[in-house]
Amino acid sequence: MPYVLRNREGLIDSLHREPEAGASFLPPDHPEVLAFLGREEHLQRFASMDADLVRVLEDLVDVLIVRNVIRITDLPAEAQQKLFDRKHFRDRMQQHALKLFGNDSVATPADEVVPTDFGDTL
Numbered sequence: 001m002p003y004v005l006r007n008r009e010g011l012i013d014s015l016h017r018e019p020e021a022g023a024s025f026l027p028p029d030h031p032e033v034l035a036f037l038g039r040e041e042h043l044q045r046f047a048s049m050d051a052d053l054v055r056v057l058e059d060l061v062d063v064l065i066v067r068n069v070i071r072i073t074d075l076p077a078e079a080q081q082k083l084f085d086r087k088h089f090r091d092r093m094q095q096h097a098l099k100l101f102g103n104d105s106v107a108t109p110a111d112e113v114v115p116t117d118f119g120d121t122l
Contacts, residue, residue, distance in 0.1 A: 012036040
């Protein structure tokens with residue numbers, strides 16, 4: 001599977017497990033097959049969830065290390081390297097992030113009200 005039959009516009013009209021007259025074979029992971037089955041959006045959402053989960057696991061490892069539950073050296077060398085690589089990459093990305101307020105830090109007393117251009121106060 002899947003063998004596909006196409007309509008006049010060349011779009012997939014139906015999928016078949018067995019060869020049919022006029023059908024052509026496409027791999028199951030072909031983008032057209034996935035789109036026809038409606039899986040492409042689901043796969044993208046699943047990949048996004050995986051990326052989010054990776055970040056959660058990185059944060060979890062950081063918390064466990066900070067609380068002295070584990071040491072970074074308790075992890076396999078490959079895991080240590082991947083964590084260090086991702087952390088350095090995130091640090092570099094933050095250095096190049098859009099700086100809306102410039103490099104100056106805003107140091108105001110907590111009890112001082114600072115008006116903003118948006119009609120509210122800080």
